[in-house]
Amino acid sequence: MKKALWLILSIACVTGLMAGRRPDRKLMIEQMVLVNERFMAQHPVAGDSIRINGVRPSNIWTRSVYMEGLLALNEVAPQPRYVEYAMDWAVANLWGFRGGSHTRNADNQCCAQVYIDLYRLHEDAQVLGNTERMLNNVVNSTERGDWSWIDALQMAMPVYAKMGVVKQDIRYFRTMRELYGYTRDCAGQVGLFNTIDGLWWRDADFIPPYKEPNGKNCYWSRGNGWVMAALARTIDEMERAEDLFVGGEKQEIADIKKLLTDDFLAMAFSVKKCQRSDGFWNCSLTDEFHYGGPETTGTALFLYGMAWGMRNGVLSDDVFGEPALKAWNALMHDAVHPDGFLGYVQGTGKEPKDGQPVGYDSKPDFEDFAIGCYLLAGAEMIKFLTQ
Structure with a gap:
């Protein structure tokens, strides 16, 4: 009875909050399709090499994040050609990895989520043969210091959880917990998660005494966005896993899920405090004047x-x-151009000053991952609004 009352009050509250301002589902999907169609039209062959500042295979992390977004779009606006496009990409890359099946680089492992x-x-x-070999190479080793930068959590952590569910094998969850623990508590000697601020330093280079120009700790928007998305995607898999294990293994799953959920909650409240009045977040979460202004990828993540x-x-x-x-209204009304181009995207990098200038018309070095972030955000917002 209490749970039902809570649900009624919750629905009433959010309905009242969004009355008159709730985004129209049809318009949301139309805009997401517009952004995606522009990208697919520019890249008609899914598996073609990426020729930006050199030549790279299409299974690098930037394109992998786009594919995550494409499959998310397919969940709310299904089209067979979306899945076909992703399948063509996977087949072109032989369901493999940049660096081969022995790669331990999280960026290279991102494609395994797709x-x-x-x-x-x-x-x-058969399509998971390379992924299983890659993960087993890590599981069967004793090294756990692979994820020394926070972007790595989004790139690789959900892969272990997903495979743990598919194979119903606790080893993948145990290894993931150990890798995450290194990033959280050990990387840079003090760990990259500042539990006091509820935010993450991008890597050891930004742990104090490094400060922003205003004297505050430096927390990069997109880096923290990667972590928040990684936690959400991984907890999602942990919920699937809860019904797959029994006894002590079931308790292990519950303990890992609680740790990740507690960290997610701490982050969410801290991130909320950093939001701009226009709905965006700055590249720097703590210094609005250090390359300040709207930024799309952190906002989307x-x-x-949320x-x-x-x-x-x-x-x-x-x-x-x-x-x-x-945040959604900012992305929908301020970031997306009439032709589907995404504005206010910070290019690749690792801190506020990278990929600048960031503006409505600025073109980042890579835009595929930004589109992926936008599609992930839009699809999840639609699911929330329509459930």
Whole structure:
């Protein structure tokens, strides 16, 4: 009875909050399709090499994040050609990795998230051979210091959780917990998660005494966005895993899930405090004058995390509904051009000064990952608003 009352009050609260300002689902999908169509038209062959500042295979992290977003779009606006495009990309890359199946670089492992999601749609065990070999290479070793920068969490952590669910093998979860623990508590000698601020230093280079020009700790927007998205995507898999294990292994899953959920909650409240009045977040979360101004990728990733958290009952609608709505309206009305180009995207880098200038018309070095972030955010917002 109490749970039902809470649900009624929660729905009433968020409905009242968004009355008259709730985004129209049809318009949301139309705009997401517009952004995606522009990209697919420019890249008609999914597996073609990426020729930006050199030649790279198309299974690098930037394109992998785009594919994550494409499959998310397919969940709310299904089109067979979306899955076909992702399948063509995977096949062109032989379901493999830059650096081969022995790579331990998290950026190279990101594509496995898409491989596993495609497997779930088609259940062809052969397509996961390279992914299983790559992960087992890490699982069977004793080294756990791979993730020394926070972007790595989004690139690789969900891969272990997804494979742990697919194989129903606790070893993948244990290894993931150890790798995450290194990033959180040991990298840079003190760990990259500042539990006091509820935010993450990007890597050891930004741990104090490094400061922003205003004297505050430096927390990079997109880096923290990667972590928030990684936690959401991984907790999602932990929930699937809870019904797959029994006894002590089931308790291990519960303990890992609690750790990740506690960190997610701490982040969410800290990130909320950093939001701009226009709905965006700055490149720097603590210094609005250090390359200040709207930034799309961090904003999209924070929105993705908030929408996921509310939809799954991890975050309160009445606390996070307003920030989420402001963020989506900012992306929808201010970032997207009439032709589907995304503005205010910071290019690749690792801190506020990289990939500058960031403006409405500025073109980043890589835009594929930004489109992926935007599609992930939009799809999750639609799921939240329509559930």
